[in-house]
Amino acid sequence: MAEEHEHAVIRTLFLPEQPEAAPQRIYVKGQVVTVLRFEQDLAPLRARLVGGEGRFEPVGVVGRKVVLEPRRDLAPEEGFSLLVTLSDAREVPFLLRPPGRREHGGADQQLNVYEDRDGYEAMASALVDSEKENKTLRAENERFRKEESSEDHALAALLTTGAVAQTPFGVADHFSGTDGDTALDGTVYRGTGKAAVVFKVKNLSARRPWSMSSVRLVGRSDTRERPLAVRSSSAVIEPGTSGVIGLVVDGSAFVDGGTLTSLYLELYRHDGLRQAIVELSPSLLGK
Known part of the structure; x- marks a missing residue:
């Protein structure tokens, strides 16, 4: 059961025992x-x-299910109330919020709502939640353990703090740009057997924080993702402030079928927008 739900965002909710309890959040x-x-x-x-x-498609009630679908993403500060009247005449409130910087996953796809915490289905559903959370935590701990001893992550951390002189990298290229909400200043570095990119990000928004959603490193002729080391000065860049993201790519990532190939580095921000794309040439690997 845990394996079947591994890639779906499914959670267990229990109805509050007290009517005045704060409404539970649903991420849409x-x-x-x-x-x-x-x-x-x-x-x-x-x-x-x-x-x-x-803002939403008409809310549907089908059997014992309530179906929601926002027509567009909610702004970070938005929240809407959903009031569900149950067959025993109780009215239960829920708070609809955007996923934002939620720690694990994006929008909820299914929420199993129970009243009796000790019931068989409720306990089984809660057990699946616990297994998924434990699996995620184990994977994160293993990733942190590997990163602690990783040379590339250490170099990325030095680049992020501006200690370029303590790394084997030299400047190869520089670029900058703005899209109205974000000002981006990038530097590409050449190294011995490695390449690196440093993004300096300034959040120009007056009210919305900026954060990195993901980074992808793919080949010019295929979409297979290559590994890279990433470090950032802060998880969230508040309005009017700046942050730095350092990335290091090992030379092995440039090898495709025994030959060297160019790569594309793509930076995505919190709302899924691609903030930058940088072409990395094998010539960056130096001698």
Whole structure:
């Protein structure tokens, strides 16, 4: 069961014991369907949004499920109330929020909602959640362990702090640009058997924080992702402030079928927008 749900964002929620308890959060994303799945004897009679008119597709109640779909992403500061009336006449509130910088995963795809914490289905669903969380934590701990002894991650950390003189890299190219919300200043470095890129990011937004969603390193002729070391000065760049992201690519990433090939480094920000793309030539590997 845990393996079947490995790639889906499925969580377990328990109805609050106290009516005045704060509403539980549901994380939603534009054009992604989120389903609340209730126990059979709590099948919802109706569900309605408060303040979300026009922002969501019509809320559906199908059997014991409530179906949600935002028409577009919610802004970081937005939140809407979902009121679900159950078959026993209780009205249960939920707070709809964007995933933002949520630690594990993006939007919720399915939420299993239970009242009895000791019921078989509730315990089984909670066990799946625990297994997934433990698996994620084990993978993160293993990644951190490897990064602690990684030369490339150490070099990326030095580049991020501006200690270029303590690395084997020399400047090969420089570029800059702005898109209205973000000013980006990039430097490409040449090294012996390695290449590196440093992004200096300034958040020009007056209210929205900036954060890195992901970085991809792919070949010119294929989309196979190559490994790279990444370090950043901060996880979140607040409005009006700046941050630095350092990346180091080992020479082995440039090898494709026994020959050297150019690579593309793609930087994506929190909302999924590709912030930058940089072509890295094998000539950056030096002698």
